Amino acid sequence: MWRATWGRVARWLELHRQRQQLASLSDAMLHDLGLSRADTHQEIERHFWDDPLCK
Template sequence: MKGHFNVAHQPAASLGHLWHDASGLVLRWFELHRQRDELARLSDATLHDLGLSRADIQQEADRHFWEDPLRK
């Protein structure tokens, strides 16, 4: 029928979409955690070169893994 769609196929597509979104989010969280750990290990000289203080880095490193500055 014109304009009719089969709802039997929607749950699978929706689950696939949800799985893709969830796995992407978990990967992003791992990446944020890795980056924050790497920042925390930078030397004071490197931080100075970047114009950052140890307090700036500590504040960022102390954030929760799900706190993504790109998703406000």
């Protein structure tokens, strides 16, 4: 049980970190990835527990 709980918390922390990094990218960097600021806004605004891999 603890392993599953810790795994979930670790995943939430990773999602938060990734979304913070995405928010910190410049418009030029996003353009290099084929994304716009509007494209990333929806992902950045998601809650940390909103994991797209758990659906």
